[in-house]
Amino acid sequence: MLSNDPHVGSPRSRVDGPAKVTGRASYAAEFKATGLTHGYILSSAIPRGRIRAFDLAAALAVPGVLQIFTHENRPQTAWFASSYRDQVAPPGKPLRPLYDAEIQHSDQPIALVVASTFEAARDAASLIGVTYERAPHETDLERARHDSYEPPKKRSGIAPPPDPKGDATAAFGGAPIKVSAEYSLATEHHNPMELHGTTVVWESGGKITVHDKTQGTLNTQGYVTSVFGLSSDDVRVVSPFVGGGFGSALRPHHQLFLAVMASLVLERSVRVEMTRTQMFSHVHRPQTINTVAISADPDGHILSLQHNAVAATSRYEDYQENVVNWSGMLYHSEATQLGYELAKLDIPTPGDMRAPGAPTGLFALESAMDELAHATGIDPIELRLRNYTERDENDDKPLTSKELRACYAEGAARFGWSRRKMTPRSMRAGKELVGWGMASGVWEAMMMKSSARATLGRDGRLEIACAASDIGTGTYTILSQIGADALGLELDAVTVKLGDSSLPMAPIQGGSWTAASSGSAVTLTCRSLCETLLKHAKAVEGSPLTEAAIEDVAFNGGMIRLRREPDRAVSITDALAAAGLDQIEAEETASPGLIAPMRRASYTHSAVFAEVHVDEQLDIVRVTRVVSAIAAGRILNPKTARSQIIGGVVWGIGMALHEETMTDHRFGRFMNSNLGEYHVPVNADIDGIEVIFVEEHDDKVNPIGVKGLGEIGVVGTAAAIANAIHHATGKRIRSLPITVDKLLAA
Ligand code: MOS
Numbered sequence: 001m002l003s004n005d006p007h008v009g010s011p012r013s014r015v016d017g018p019a020k021v022t023g024r025a026s027y028a029a030e031f032k033a034t035g036l037t038h039g040y041i042l043s044s045a046i047p048r049g050r051i052r053a054f055d056l057a058a059a060l061a062v063p064g065v066l067q068i069f070t071h072e073n074r075p076q077t078a079w080f081a082s083s084y085r086d087q088v089a090p091p092g093k094p095l096r097p098l099y100d101a102e103i104q105h106s107d108q109p110i111a112l113v114v115a116s117t118f119e120a121a122r123d124a125a126s127l128i129g130v131t132y133e134r135a136p137h138e139t140d141l142e143r144a145r146h147d148s149y150e151p152p153k154k155r156s157g158i159a160p161p162p163d164p165k166g167d168a169t170a171a172f173g174g175a176p177i178k179v180s181a182e183y184s185l186a187t188e189h190h191n192p193m194e195l196h197g198t199t200v201v202w203e204s205g206g207k208i209t210v211h212d213k214t215q216g217t218l219n220t221q222g223y224v225t226s227v228f229g230l231s232s233d234d235v236r237v238v239s240p241f242v243g244g245g246f247g248s249a250l251r252p253h254h255q256l257f258l259a260v261m262a263s264l265v266l267e268r269s270v271r272v273e274m275t276r277t278q279m280f281s282h283v284h285r286p287q288t289i290n291t292v293a294i295s296a297d298p299d300g301h302i303l304s305l306q307h308n309a310v311a312a313t314s315r316y317e318d319y320q321e322n323v324v325n326w327s328g329m330l331y332h333s334e335a336t337q338l339g340y341e342l343a344k345l346d347i348p349t350p351g352d353m354r355a356p357g358a359p360t361g362l363f364a365l366e367s368a369m370d371e372l373a374h375a376t377g378i379d380p381i382e383l384r385l386r387n388y389t390e391r392d393e394n395d396d397k398p399l400t401s402k403e404l405r406a407c408y409a410e411g412a413a414r415f416g417w418s419r420r421k422m423t424p425r426s427m428r429a430g431k432e433l434v435g436w437g438m439a440s441g442v443w444e445a446m447m448m449k450s451s452a453r454a455t456l457g458r459d460g461r462l463e464i465a466c467a468a469s470d471i472g473t474g475t476y477t478i479l480s481q482i483g484a485d486a487l488g489l490e491l492d493a494v495t496v497k498l499g500d501s502s503l504p505m506a507p508i509q510g511g512s513w514t515a516a517s518s519g520s521a522v523t524l525t526c527r528s529l530c531e532t533l534l535k536h537a538k539a540v541e542g543s544p545l546t547e548a549a550i551e552d553v554a555f556n557g558g559m560i561r562l563r564r565e566p567d568r569a570v571s572i573t574d575a576l577a578a579a580g581l582d583q584i585e586a587e588e589t590a591s592p593g594l595i596a597p598m599r600r601a602s603y604t605h606s607a608v609f610a611e612v613h614v615d616e617q618l619d620i621v622r623v624t625r626v627v628s629a630i631a632a633g634r635i636l637n638p639k640t641a642r643s644q645i646i647g648g649v650v651w652g653i654g655m656a657l658h659e660e661t662m663t664d665h666r667f668g669r670f671m672n673s674n675l676g677e678y679h680v681p682v683n684a685d686i687d688g689i690e691v692i693f694v695e696e697h698d699d700k701v702n703p704i705g706v707k708g709l710g711e712i713g714v715v716g717t718a719a720a721i722a723n724a725i726h727h728a729t730g731k732r733i734r735s736l737p738i739t740v741d742k743l744l745a746a
Contacts, residue, residue: 007481007491011639015491016241016476025241028213029197033269036199037066039262040121041255041272042111042128043281044103047668048137048346051101051110055129059113062127064120066266069112069258074098075265077257083226087219087508088250090349091153092317097254098261103132104315105348106669107281112258114270137346137668141287141312148310148341155320162328162394166335168293171304175295179371183292183364184735186660187312187670188285190353191680194243196282197273198256200263208263210237212256215245215469216508217501223252224260237501245471246651247352250510253282280673283351284661286311288323290364300378302331302387307365308339314349318342321357326442327365328394329603331387338394346668352510354651355711358443359718363655363736366439366719370726374424380438380723381408381417381607392601400602401698403631404440407607410692411438411629415609424730432613435728441606441716445633445707446513446592451504452521453587454483454529458576460558462487464525465497468506468518473710474640475514479522481637482704486526487533487572488555504587512604512708515636520590520703529586530555536584537575544568590703602701604632604712608652608720614728619743623653623685623721629692633707638693641709645691648713654681655714656721660737 019025044051056068078084081093097109111128115121138144154160172178199211208230214220217237224235242249259272274281288311295304307327313319324338373380388405391398412418420436421427427434452466464483470476480494497503506518531550537560538546544562545553554561561569576584611625626649635641658679664671672678698705718736726732731746 007484008636012477012481012491012637014474014477014640015480015496016470020241027194027241027243028211028239029195029199029271029273031199031201031211033199033201036269036271037114037116037266038118038121039112039114039258039270039272040118040125041109041258041274041278042113042125043107043278044110045130046103046132046134047106047139049103049135050133051103052131052133054111058127059124062120062124064116065124066114066116069098069262070110071098071100075261077261078227078229086223086251087216088352090155090317090319091151095254095316097257105346106667107278109254109258112262112272114262114266139345139347139663139668140665141289141343141345144343144345145289145310148343151318151320151342153318158320158322159325161324161338161340164337168304168306168335168337171335172293172295172306175303176298177372177375178293178295179368179375180293181368181371181734183290183367185288185360185363186736187287188353188655188659189280189661189678190246190248191279191675191678192244192246192248195274195276195279196249196253196255197271198259199271200259200269202263202267202269207234208260210235210260212237212239213242213249214239215242215249215471215510217467217469217499218505219508220252220256221501227257228260228264239469239499242469242471245509246354247356247510248283250352250508251283276675277673280661280670282348285353286313286319286350288360290323290361292364292368294368294372296372296376298376300372300376300383300386302333304335305333306337307361309361310341310343312345312347312350313342314347315344317349319350321352323357323361325394326358326361329392330365330440330442331384332389332393336393354648355443355715358711358715359652359655362439362441362715363719363722366716367722367734370437370723371732377422379422381412384408384440395601397599397601400600400700401633401696402603402605403694403696404605404607406694407605407629407631410694411607411609411627414690414692415627417609424727429613431616433616433728435612435614435724435726436609437720437723437727438607438609439716439719439723441608441712443512443604443712443715445516445602445604445701446511447516447520447702448507448513449589449591450506450517450521451587451589452518452525453504453585454522454525455583455585456487456529456533456572457583458573460489460493460572462489462494463497464494464522465503466506466518466521467501467503468514469499469509471509473514473644474637475509475518477640478515478519478636482519482522483526486523486530486555488557512710512712515706515708516702516704517590519636519706521588523704524588524590525586528588529584532584532586533572533575534560536579537570540570540574540578543570545570592702600700602707604630604707606630606712606716608716610720610724612721612724612728614725619740621657621725621738623687625688626717627690627692628713629694630712631694631696632709632712633696633698633701634705635693636706641693642691644709645713646689648711649689649717650681650686651714652717653685653721655736656718657737
């Protein structure tokens with residue numbers, strides 16, 4: 001009788017899939033409003049200096065133009081820079097759009113034209129004359145790195161490098177085997193399909209509904225209320241679907257400010273959407289230079305490990321991410337020294353981009369480990385096993401779980417690693433060189449406080465509501481599965497509402513913590529709902545459940561049944577009818593707790609295996625196979641989980657071979673700010689990707705034992721590909737992306 005297969009743990013298609021593929025899912029810049037007006041952003045042509053004057057006459061004469069906002073006529077907004085800080089802002093003074101005449105980076109927004117049509121606004125913006133007063137600028141990290149500094153204020157949530165352990169410099173000096181090199185990573189932009197856009201719907205009385213492309217409706221709401229001095233009752237932020245975030249939509253961007261500002265002044269609904277080129281005028285993965293030095297004994301045991309990084313940031317904020325700490329937690333080392341510094345450039349503030357810091361730092365560490373394997377003649381997996389650690393050596397904490405060994409073993413078996421020949425250039429397929437490389441990956445398994453509400457109707461339909469976004473990771477689907485299992489319902493009897501600031505509190509969707517956080521909240525909420533339901537079921541006349549405790553019953557097929565005698569049951573409909581209720585509701589909050597995370601550290605791990613084919617004459621690289629073996633605790637939905645990892649691997653291939661935002665330092669500008677010249681992998685670049693989830697049981701990490709999957713897929717991938725390229729060609733390229741010119745020159 002208790003026959004329903006559980007939904008959790010089973011491969012289920014996305015519940016939001018049909019809405020997305022049929023176009024019924026609406027994105028921020030698609031929402032309609034009566035009398036909607038359109039804003040177009042004018043961006044600065046210089047990277048640093050001041051605006052002397054605007055000439056707006058020609059622009060204002062364009063039919064349909066309603067108003068042109070500049071720093072000279074903008075309305076009063078919050079005075080202090082601190083009022084513009086959002087939940088994830090790094091230390092510093094956030095850019096205040098149209099605040100004054102100062103230019104802090106190229107393509108900074110300097111004016112907003114609002115018109116009755118988009119075309120009129122864009123036309124008018126092109127007619128605005130701007131007189132600038134230029135100041136000297138610096139956009140070259142190679143020069144600015146000489147003025148690097150330790151960030152004086154730490155970014156909340158980002159642990160600074162731990163204190164040194166032992167004397168790494170001395171150990172390195174006296175060691176028999178040493179590798180030491182610099183590894184750099186280019187600036188990258190997220191380039192989600194959906195552009196950053198905001199549609200502000202203005203209602204008489206001054207209330208606004210803000211349709212914003214955001215990974216956090218409450219973060220957007222907090223920003224808008226703080227900057228414009230509004231109450232949270234007057235600002236509702238809605239973002240049910242996000243066309244790719246990857247970290248780019250964690251912080252509010254200037255189109256949000258500009259759209260809300262214009263709407264409040266004009267008392268009209270306003271839409272502002274960035275152009276693809278303007279998508280390059282804000283957050284990006286910072287260019288970073290790593291220096292790694294590892295020494296070992298001839299058996300490959302690490303004697304010292306040093307990892308120092310210098311990352312680019314803006315003049316006005318100290319963006320920080322975890323680049324080097326991974327090097328202190330993946331392997332055992334007797335002496336470790338880690339350092340992280342920033343260098344100021346005249347660029348927009350960098351920000352979180354899928355697994356912020358981890359693929360950057362691990363490209364360096366895992367390349368260096370491959371160099372050490374090569375130097376010692378030890379197989380790369382064997383080298384990692386000899387230095388395996390069961391603790392987080394940064395804080396000397398035990399881990400909640402770590403099945404990285406199983407990742408190595410199962411990934412290697414699937415890949416066929418045992419057939420790898422050790423010597424570079426020793427494997428071929430016809431005219432092509434073949435290379436096999438591998439790398440480890442690690443990411444934090446975090447949980448944040450989240451609430452959820454569950455409403456069960458007399459018709460046996462369950463609605464779950466939570467402010468969290470689903471940025472495409474599968475949140476709608478996994479929360480549906482959790483809810484359906486808790487109440488014993490079919491998946492299509494569950495509706496999940498997300499992405500709305502009026503729903504129960506959730507953190508921004510980032511850090512791969514949503515499954516753990518909102519998943520735990522939904523679990524607790526449904527448990528509480530089940531208790532209420534049982535109470536009502538007991539009150540039904542002749543109820544067989546009168547003596548039953550919650551552990552004694554199962555919720556299955558719309559019935560509350562005695563586990564021992566499943567035929568003895570009360571239906572949801574009867575339970576609610578007897579109580580005279582149309583629906584029952586529960587709302588609970590799940591918190592990470594304070595004790596557990598202080599005692600234990602928790603990470604997801606991966607072992608990534610890559611095969612490349614390299615044309616021997618032309619040095620053209622194709623990634624022909626990737627096997628990614630993941631240890632991430634309990635897998636709620638193998639189908640959406642696999643798709644997260646495949647997406648991450650594709651990102652890793654882009655990072656390894658394609659993605660690079662180029663700067664012309666004469667102009668201090670990002671130059672390839674379009675999808676024609678900013679290369680991302682396309683279908684022709686992607687071949688067989690296999691994903692393995694190894695068994696990992698973790699009852700300490702959070703109430704539901706999941707570790708999150710949004711970021712781990714990208715982490716070790718670029719390093720594995722770089723190592724495969726070395727294995728194929730004998731050429732070690734230490735700067736990403738590995739483009740043909742670098743290989744030909746090596
Ligand atoms: Mo992720 S960079 O925290 O969206």
